Amino acid sequence: MSPIPVLLLGALGTYALRLLFITLVPAHLLPQRLRDTLQFVGPAALAALVATDIGHAAGHAASIWPTLAAVVSAGVIAAVSKNLGLTIVGGLGVSLLVSVLV
């Protein structure tokens, strides 16, 4: 299957997520317990993805050090600056540097 239809289906799924609690099932109609749990969607999904990325990189000798460098530097920059753009650019910069050195 060509990648573009796959990405398009991912985009449609994403649109459904955006629409769900705004238009389809307005959030104020949800049970309180569910609304309490929703606040953890971000940390749960993002932590699972970060851990998976690290786990996959650990399986490849060539990518483990640049990935670890990106993780450590991005974690520190994010904690200090809380700036997404700076975190990405900093993580990429350190990762590139390590990939050249190792």
Place this chain on the structure above:
Amino acid sequence: MTSTTDLALISPEQSAADIADEDPRRRRAARPIRLATTDALTLLIGMVPFGVVVGVTASLLEITGPAALGTSAFLYAGTSQMAGFAQLAAGSAPLAVIATIVIVNARLLLYGAALENRFRGQPLWFRLIGPMMLIDQTFATATAKGPDTDRAFRRYWLALGLTVLVGWTSSIATGMFIGPVLPTDLPLDATGTACLLGLLVPRLTDRRALLTAVVAGVAAVAGLALPAGSGILLAATCGLIAGGLVARKASTQKAAS
């Protein structure tokens, strides 16, 4: 952005600039748009480099051209796009790629729930089109600075979302254009991880969020052998259950005391 009501105020003798200067109603209407444009340009300083990286990665995977760019604009979520690219590069099944994109964007549910009160009194067209512009940056900016009235918020949200979308898509196009001349061994996939961390770390503001993240992370490592996408979904569910249980316990204790 000019409504029918606004256009009815324009006489043939007046230029648009004159009206903008003289008509207080138009001046008030233009304010949210001007504010949104300024906010959007500030956001783009941080977003453009990542957009270029997304475009470069797309070109390395040979996902280029108008259709690819249109899909990127519709997806309007760089982190999930990078995660999807990583799955495609690893040769994962289409369903795993789609699941990964949707899982990465699952936090948009939370943003939608939090912003719903700003959309509640709005016309249906806006409740259908407006959510397309819901990303981390527009959510954070609109909740902090968005105007209070429905009409002003509508103008602000559309101007903010569209300006960021144009800048974002242009940066991806730039990346696609320069991608072929870059070396192929760049560790660009680390950018996706850095972006995820940039989104995760500021959310770890209390014990419950931290516990949720730790449980999800440990579960994700334990589930690495599972088919792509399903391990992440399972891990995120484990984290959500842990966070939900702690939140429930805390609210029970609060009610008892």
